[in-house]
Amino acid sequence: MKYMLTYDLMETMRVTNQWMGATAQAMGAFPAVQMTPNPWFKMLGAWGEVTERAFSRMVAKPDWNIASVVGEDGRDHLVVVEPVVTKAFGDLIHFKVTDRPEKPRKIMLVAPMSGHYATLLRSTVVSLLPDAEVYITDWHNARDIPVSEGKFDIEDYTLYLVEFMRHLGPDTHVIAVCQPAPLALAATAYLAEDEPDAQPRSLTLIGGPIDPDAAATDVTDFGRRVTMGQLEESAIQRVGFKYPGVGRMVYPGLLQLASFMSMNAEKHSRAFGEQILRVAQDEAGEHDKHNKFYDEYLAVMDMTSEFYLSTVERIFKGLEIAKNEFVVEGRRVDIGKITTVAVKTVEGSNDDISAPGQCIAALDLLTGLPDEKKASHVEPGAGHYGIFAGRSWRNNIRPLVLDFIDANATDATPKKKRRSNVTKLKA
Known part of the structure; x- marks a missing residue:
């Protein structure tokens, strides 16, 4: 114990x-x-x-507190949060706007698992709801997950994203914010090789550490300075008796x-x-x-210990994504296999968490993707929070991202007509 x-x-x-x-x-x-x-x-x-x-x-999960959204008809439409995929360590949820025709844009937000709940992206969701069907990954608190559910590391996280993308279908546009950017890129590459028809239309990576060594920050310096043994000894603890996850090793x-x-x-x-x-x-x-x-x-x-430690060891120290050497279930995921998914990176010039250069490194890894399907943007004067939820996001970045989504809303490669496999639950 x-x-x-x-x-x-x-x-x-x-x-x-x-x-x-x-x-x-x-x-x-x-x-x-x-x-x-x-x-x-x-x-x-x-x-x-x-x-x-x-x-x-400190122990309360915040509510989404998104009551309604104004429709094109000028009326307030109620918003219902409904799960479409439910799993042990996280769900895929849909912000269903009642009595509104389904929007052609389908966006899947990949929320970070870095100590805060997915509600950290509440303002991002609110800004997108008037113009899109919005889905988001809602990660669970590790202290509430029984040990019997097993482990959850970055490979499991990647496979969760693969399942969520596969479920939503190929007309989806994925936006990954911060920590999950490299894993969202890996999940897309996994689908590119395993099930190409299930790939999303576009992938937008916002302030993520694709190559942490591209630009130093306090976060990357810490990752290089501390050893894995020191990190495990100082940061990892077992969940106490108060919670359902009693005995699970976590980063509290x-x-x-x-x-x-x-x-x-x-x-x-x-x-x-x-x-x-x-x-x-x-x-x-x-x-x-x-x-x-x-x-x-x-x-x-709380984060599971294996997720936290594998993130530091494999993403920050081993640079597995940056070197295109990431392995899932014993199989190397080749990012160069992505050939049809349009990819855009967004960075803030004043980002002190994931500095400019770390995220745009993804474009160099996309060796099989034509240049016309690659895009990047560096927002002047924006910090880390501003590029996905602050003024910079609202005024400048959001319109650019929506334009990028619209420009890649149809697949240039002819394919058989597919039926959407989104599960619609009754509100």
Whole structure:
């Protein structure tokens, strides 16, 4: 049961801080305290409210909160989130817009499995819904998956993408954001050799580490600096008794969140200090900018140890995708086999997670793809978040991606008419 104690210790610390926050909030709201003209009690209650909210969000999966979308008829159409493929470690879900004719664009968003839930792409989904049928990979929290379900590494992740693409059919346009970009490229190559007719029409790779060595960042420096033994010893723990995945080896979300916060500790401390003052002065709102950001940022999920370790070892250290040496189930996946799928890369000039050069490296690996089916874009002044969910995405990148999708909406190679195999569930 090695490392289970440390996992439970982290959870105990989280629960303790949540309880302390709730207690302070209750004390600050106590009627007898309100009779005392002392601002200290107001500050105590404000500190408690902010603290309780922060620590409770760390174990809550955020809702999609996409209630409706305006149709071309000017009416609000309800949005229903429905699963179309359900698997142990992740589902493929569809944002079904009710009472709206099916859109010709079919987009599959591949969400990262890097510590946050797929809801991190909520604004991306919202921006695409008016113009497309949107599907997304909804990865599950490893702490909630029983050990009996087995392992899940980057090969399994790739095969999940293969199955999702095969299910949606060849008229799909795939957009992979950040971490899954190299695996989405590998999944497309897998289909190119195994089942060419099931390949998507286009593949857009946004800020992904296709070749981590193409441009150094803190992430790539860390990958080179630490050994696999050190990483396994310092980062991997067993899920504690509180969750269904008890005993599963994971990279805990709370541990990764601590790393995230420490990278910009001063910025986060200032943000929480200012929020406490706003709450004390009755200037904060339930859905204000601070709460909207941190409700998502603090909601973290565990990754299976084999997925985390194989990502570092094979993508960042071994450069298997960059060298076109990636192997799935004992079989080398040749990216050069992609000959018909249009591929576009998107990078941000100020991206400090996946720096410019890392993603565009995919185009050099596509030796069998004609140049007219390759495209790239570097967004000036954009950081990592901005290229898929921020202002740069909304104003510049999204229109370019949709134009790219439309330009490759039909297959130039004549094929037999196919019937879509998308499973439609009743809302």
